[in-house]
Amino acid sequence: MQIAKHWRLTQQRYGLVGTTCTSCGNPHFPARERCLRCGEPVTEVTHFSGFGEVFSYTVVYHPPAGFEFNAPYVLALIQLDEGPLLTAQLTDVAPDEVHIGMNVEMVTRKLREEGPEGIIVYGYKFRPVELGDRVSFSDVSG
């Protein structure tokens, strides 16, 4: 059981919470204590918009333990509108429908279950933008 590990990542996984460098303005996801670009200490918490595009992707047919229920699934590098690159599953889309540059938005989904009696882990995935809606979930997250 890795309850504490998952619990520590709740903000990051539910709200796409990262940081922005107060010296040079470089945004980071996940959060950093020092800026990856200028090395200065980072103090500003950032709620990313959840919008971005597919930078690259692959299809996983032989998943690691805990992810079997979902296979085959698309694992993608997502470039957020604000700049950071992150790795996430795509959802609500068939592998042959995915393309580089596809506009995607963040949704909260079930990532894995720690066995039939363990906790259920929730977090971000991305899906194609198709509801004609560009209001960011971070506009409504505290």
Add this chain to the structure above:
Amino acid sequence: MQHTQPSTGLMQTTQTVGIVGYGAYVPRYRIRGEAISQMWTAGNSRSPVEEKSVNGVDEDVVTMSIEAARNALKRARIDPRHIRAVWVGSESHPYAVKPTSTIVAEAIGAVPNTQAADWEFACKAGTEAMQAAVGFVGSGMARYALSIGMDTAQGRPRDALEYTAAAGGAAMLLGPGDESVAVINGSYSFVTDTPDFWRREHAVYPSHGDRFTGEPAYFRHVTGAANAIMAAMGMTAADYDWAVFHQPNVKFPRRVAAELGFTERQTRPGLLAGCIGNTYSGSCMIGLTGILDVARPGDRILMVSYGSGAGSDAFDLTVTDGIEYARARAPRTSQYIQRRTEIDYATYASYRGKIRA
């Protein structure tokens, strides 16, 4: 506003309360009624709905509630830290012990200064949470309270319920009347001990009393609640612009609406079961979102839920000017319904855990 009137059972608040934001959610997968009929009866039985919505493998009541709640917040444009209750009504909470509501509250940024709880009353758990939220705001205890009705309903393979047991629902954010898109004029609950449908602890699928779920259950409670609130409010069916009833299929709400004197035009935007199935705790609440998507300021709405076991909650609402601004801030219910990927019975059985690798 008036105080509770014990003679009629009408419930009203001391401060004006309304829906300040609403949000729907329907997963994108659909199975046709014909596909289920083909599976079990070689196509010889007629499905009570055209098709029903099915949640994806990574979706459950938690994830669906989060999206509906975010839509309600987009429309309300309030700081979620001002929410004092996050209440989720469902009969398919992912955990037996551990609240759905705390996960939803965390994801929308309402923690830690909030009440959170899961509600259960078969298909009316959502409206029960909504009625409690009206009281919470109306008493002055909370400025905002979030109520959600959401389900990933279970239907035993080959059972009549398998044609309709669907996934989806809605979130209603209750708040001050002057910030509302629809004001709650009053509510009423009609409850008896009627064992028409149930699921025992550890049972995977619910059981039901077949035809007994009709006359003494659905029709008695929905009609009783509708007639009582209309009498108490001094209203008739013709005085309402829109009406929405719990929809376990298309036939029941159509019949009850006709018996109460409502026309097809009044119920059309809220009657969604034909294309998404029975979303249980979400059923009449998502119907209400369909109405709010088309309603005009000043429109009067009657909503009556039904939950087996059994009871109905009835609400009388008046739409405000705020609806015109709020509506476009989040996806409309019809957009979720039009966004669809059809799946076959085998895929459906796999998604719903009826078959496992």
